[in-house]
Amino acid sequence: MRVISSPQVAEQAVLASLRDAFGDLSRSETPVPGQFVIELPGGGDVIHYPAVLPHAGVYAVKVSPYLPDPAGPAVVTAWTMLVSLSTGQPVALLDASGLTVERTAATTVLAADLLLPPDAATAAVIGYGRIGRAHARYLSHLRPGMTVRAFSPGGIDEVDDGVRAVASIHDAVTGADLVMLCTSAADDVLDPRTLPPGTVVTSISTNAPGAREIPPAAVPGLDVYVDARTSLQVASELAQAATAGWDPATVRGDLAGLVAGHAPRPSGERPVYFRSVGLGIEDAAVAWAACRNDDDTTKGLPQ
Incomplete structure (x- = not known):
């Protein structure tokens, strides 16, 4: 087994691997596994993200420990292991800390590209930290002609090429066809109901209990899509919206359906909301793309 401590992967390879993974999922009758959390004695937890990539011939699991430290910041790591479905042997162990940023941004932007009309011209990134910058980077690959405006509550010291910093959320979202929420906020950042019908809003939020970026009361008034039903x-x-009476059966589609073309298009009557929480299949796809970038690791496996 090869340990890859600094995996490298190009944006186009990540996007292609995600399309393959969700394409597999669209043809499968097996639901995508969700996240599994193991609580640790004395506080902290380990989140497990399992997945199978049939086209790659591997099983994958990412483990992400959260280890509180009373004397300072908590320790947070992430590692993904790939296991051959032919031999049952481990193929690679990858440091997934950086890969998690890639899969988060790539998943959002892939969904946004499939939900937006061809003539979408302007995007807003709310929260221009490491993950927000990655969102803008992936968007430049799939929608290179879009204007991108960025806002962060704490200000933005520097922006990447093609991105313009603005002074407020209002300045960022006004006239935007796509609004990507990339914050670690514990409460509402934006109410999508204030945006014109057809505007695509994406959210990643965090795994913290109760964390969200839009109000639950807004959910019934949106065309909702998710990365997976889980x-x-x-x-x-x-x-919370479901507890208050919203019917989850009204979700219009998931990413597998969008990739395969099975999910219905947005109605055009309401803002559109895509919610991702981070799935093992996304981690597996990005790890596989990184492994394929390493010739020795994937020798003898399906290509």
């Missing part, structure tokens, strides 16, 4: 129990605002 996300309905994990995404705080969707779970």
Whole structure:
């Protein structure tokens, strides 16, 4: 087994691997596994993200420990292991800390590209940290002609090429066809109901209990899409909306359906909301793309 401590992967390879993974999922009758949390004695937890990639011939699991430290910041790591479905042997162990950023941004932007009309011209990134910058980077690959505006509550010291910093959320979202929420906020950042019908809003939020970026009360007034149906129990605002009477069966589609072309298009009558929580299949796809970038690791496996 090869240990890859600094995996490298190009954006186009990540996007292609995600399309393959969700394409596999669209043809499968097996639901995508969700997240599994193991509580640790004395506090902390380990989240497990399992997945199978049939086209790659591997099983994958990412483990992400959260280890509180009373004397300072908590320790947070992430590692993904790939196991051959032919031999049952480990193929690679990858440091997934950086890969998690890639899969988060790539998943959002892949969904947004499939939900947006061809003539979408302007995007807003709310929260221009490491993950927000990755969102803008992936968007430049799939929608290179879009204007991108960015806002962060604490200000933005520097922006990447093609991105313009603005002074407020209002300045960022006004006239935007796509609004990507990339914050670690514990409460509402934006109410999508204030945006014109057809505007695509994406949210990643965090795994913290109760964390959300939009109000649960807004959910019934949106065309809702998710990365997978299992996300309905994990995404705080969707779970709270369901408790208040919203019917999860009204979700219009998931990412597998969007990739395969089975999910219905947005109605055009309401803002559109795509919610991702981070799935093992996304981690597996990005790890596989990184492994394929390493010739020795994937020798003898399906290509």
